[in-house]
Amino acid sequence: MGRNLQSGDRLRPVDLARGHGLSTQAVRNYEEAGILPAAERTPHGYRTYARLHAAALRAFLALVPGHGRATATAVMQAVNRGADEEAFRLVDESHAQLLGDRQTLRAVEDALRDLAPTAAAGRDGAVVAGRGGMFIGPLAEELGIRPATLRAWERAGLVRPRRDPLTGYRVYDEADVRDVRLAHQLRRGGHLLEQIAPLIAQVRAAGGLEPLEAALHDWHGRLAARGRAMLAGAAELEAYLRARG
Structure with a gap:
């Protein structure tokens, strides 16, 4: 995981935040909640992020419209602790709920x-x-x-x-x-x-x-909008899984 975190350009919290219309505090909150992987620290203790964190943030923000914030959070937490099967189960449950709503x-x-x-x-x-x-x-x-x-x-x-x-x-x-x-x-x-x-x-x-x-x-x-949002979320989640390796 360390090699992945170091890959690509280093990003300051403000760079990651501005790129997604968020505050730096929101980025820190997402990291503390386990939505983002832990940031690297400079010798002076400052957080530094990488392209992997940007991919995680994109995945989370894309999952929210289709699955809701609570499920999107749980999915990202599961992925970041290596529990991919749990993440897939949560995604499947959301799709089953959507199917139930359609029925x-x-x-x-x-x-x-x-x-x-x-x-x-x-x-x-x-x-x-x-x-x-x-x-x-x-x-x-x-x-x-x-x-x-x-x-x-x-x-x-x-x-x-x-x-x-x-x-x-x-x-x-x-x-x-x-x-x-x-x-x-x-x-x-x-x-x-x-x-x-x-x-x-x-x-x-x-x-x-x-x-x-x-x-x-x-x-x-x-x-229909929820179904499309789930597709968009799945695409970003898959991109994050590939980036994570």
Whole structure:
């Protein structure tokens, strides 16, 4: 490792920092965190860096957008202590998470596509509540599930029906029925309740399914950008591994 550190032009901390738009303190912090290999010291105790440190810094900064700062830090720490397999495992986990996010997005889009037009009265003009909406029994029957399932979804925060002031029965309005149908589709796709709840919340925040299309388009864009960032990070990490030897 010593020969690698000495190879190439010597760099002062300020040279390494300016080349990447950082402060010299940030460079020192990265070294102390194990993101950069240890610097050589002059006889007077000043840090000196080499092209290997620049390659490490480029790798770290390229890994952050795709993997996040914590994972990028852990990857560089593993590489710098010679635990390459650990670094590769961390990278693989990030790719697996990205794939999972893509599958979730596809499941949401499939669920939205498969949703039948929601009617407050149900398919057969089933029993409805006074101000418009469905009671739990007819809604459960329409979806082919048990009322207990709908009550479990309510406890999980997937749906929030109001209560009829006279009977105390749950009343599902049009938005509630939409959320129940979406939850039903996602459950059929194998998603857990804790995975579905934030997706239902996004539908509510968007104001319905149609406004959600813009959010889904943005979601596609973020995943694509993350995928490209991972490719860029992999290229710089490989360059650092080659420079390290």
